[in-house]
Amino acid sequence: MDDLIRITFKRAAIACAVVSITAVAVLAYVYFSGTTANIKDSAAIASLRQKLENYPANKTLVERFREVDLQERARFFTKTELLDTGMHICLGFLILALLCFRVYVLLSDKMPEVKKGSAVGYDSVGRHGKDLSLYSSTVTAVVVLFFLVLFSFMGLGRLPWQTKDVVKENTGAKVDLSKEWTGFRGSGGQGISSGVMSSMNWTASPRPTAKNPDDSIFAWKTDLPVKAYSSPIVFEDSIFITGSGEKKLKVLSYSASKGSLNWSSTVMVKTKIEDVEVMLEENGGAGYSSPTPVTDGEYVYAYFATNELVCFDFNGKQKWLKSLGKPENMYGLSSSPVLYEDKIILQVDESGEGKSRIYGVNKKTGEIVWETKRPDGASWGTPIVIDHKGRKELITTGNPWVIAYAPETGKELWKVDCLAGEVSTSAVYDCEKIFVMDVGSQTTVYALTPGDSGDVTKTNIVWKHEEESQAINAPVAVNSKLIIAMKDLVVCHDTASGKILWSHKLEDDFWASPVAASDLVYIPSQKGKVYVFDLDGKAVNTIEIGEKLSASMAFSDSRMYIRSDKRLFCISGESK
Template structure:
């Protein structure tokens, strides 16, 4: 009995020691990590890093792509494409060494459509879960790959929606469904696919009055988010002109509208944030309500009744906001970092950092990590008092993807490589 007690205490001690490590290694499974929030709760990446400091490995990656890396277990996954869009690929790297585990072409495209120089043919971030990687390239194709080998388990290439300037919406998994948005210049809709087979479970066309015949004002690059309000799940879906919330259907049912926030604008590009009381959305270019907080307990049109606050000042179009301890931080297209009180929108401070921010910031251990397009990295305190810079680095390569944080590692994708920084 004493022997059993000894081993019981030893096991308990080991579990206690390992618990923080397991928590810090929470998978960075989708665009902007868990729930699309950009926050790694128990992680502790390095404050100071760069090409010559705290660099564990750097792996060159072929092609041109803005998709962000996702991480599960000891593997890093990402997508890429040839510059002409004729080959769309996925890669798997070993997290410990950076070695490429597999690299394969998922889709061949005979005649790719136009893609604007500010975008790529592989800008949609994949979703990873045990054994399966879900990759999406807009209407060029969606596929489920075996995470260990890269082998295609199923694919869909039948959805018609002209991205016009290139794809950008990232997929999410909820329960047994893979949810994907298509907001093109011609057709705009959402689909829920059976994640095991790829078969369509439901499809919902947008019913938005865009108040224009110009397809350019109908397209968007948003990623949806599932939240729970008063015991009911909502799918919050950013689009051009409006952000909409839907009631998720039972199997075989239809997506039902709950509320809509009409904000105008186009190119909405970031996942919503949720703090339990308010949804925070960026609404794209051309909108005076470019950044807004919305209470999600309304019905039908909520623009006049449930918008807690909104602003068009220092609001990002490409880079998503980040929420830390009741503070909302943004880095915008003009190189300005801003801290606001999340509940009221009150501006607490702003600081011109320089450059353009397309990559979304991430946070861990009370620090914000933000990269501008030119490859400069800014590490600053998640502080509402003032801007406090903790480190400034130059990766000397373009950064458009959002970083990933796993444990004590910061994973950054630049134009030509993937980097792992760790003390």
């Protein structure tokens, strides 16, 4: 029994010392990382305060400030509790270690250890050594665990048997994503800008040409370390893009106001890039990073041609990754993820019969909520969610079907057999009709009536029109006009009848989709120009960028963001 006590105190002293040293290391890490020591020093709070000074009447900004302020306070007090708890654990176990060691020394002086080879007592110790070790380890573990719990609760200001009233504050504040550019072609996927920016005047004086550049038109520009056709998205003062390079997939964040890099994170993938065959950008394919990311204002969700969906927080930390299997798509997957309530929707159309799918993925965990087989082969369009007469419909395009699903469950609602060729365009909706296009030697445009159920091919095609050229991007529908950018041609249709209202022949090609803002339409081109037309067809401006433009533009507040194959540009509509 005496040996058991002595050995237990020795091991307890060692265990307490180890816990105390570990607590010191954790304390140092917590203290020098994360939240600032003073809430007033928070960069997020300072940024929002500055915005409020400029836009004091912006209710969304006020609510966002309150929400961020609460989040920063929660982080601050959580850190304070961790430091208090860690301090109690550190000091408590240090004192325990010293006490246990002192008792061990005193017992050792009174009861000398029986050494191997001694004439008396060694055989007895040897027979019972294993039992002593087991008993001693058990007692030590129980004691250490008890004091660990005790000191932890002391750090929280209460004992284990005491309760603490917890008050959860819910402000009810909700970020209005409709005023942000949160996904492919904006928050609604329609290529129409809204909010503060829509009231700004973008018709500045004639822009410089490529031969006579003038960088004063740019609020900033920055070189990009990655390449891709994906478009930038914007939430408040953060721009997010994706790209690939050096056999790595990346998600990057830039400051929307300054153009400086916030962070660059490499995706921890399950599928190696070299194991997925896609046609690269320089060879006319979509590459590995053609899909545009989407954000809910808290996390960023990015999808890649490896058929993997990944979630990052706003600090660049990867939260989860969902692999949907090795894909088969000759050009590379390019359909962008779409945010709907608590789900991320993915249209994954592949080559080969029966391989295409559409998924609803839980945005918090990455788990598949629903999965529906699609009858179409490989396609590259991004779905949109519309509200037609009170019913939510998820509209997809493919060859040959335009199919509507219930976004909550993935159940098929209705379908129209009308598209042919390589379908790379997304649908648009003008509150009455859906407009879709196919891609062949010449593009055919269809106006469809949504709603109903089943195969409505014979009843729901309102009009169709065969164009003079080929379009691989999406159109924009605004103010009863449907505007399409094709190779060497921009054309505008009346949405009700399909009649051509105006057109312009241009010696240029368009891969990026047009955007409508402030009764103007912006169309980026392969020759590095942004053509600007009003809705009546008048050529208002031509912005010379001088670099190939394949990504669609992003708009936020009074600024437009343009991604070329080399750089990211910001042009401000604010008066100087």
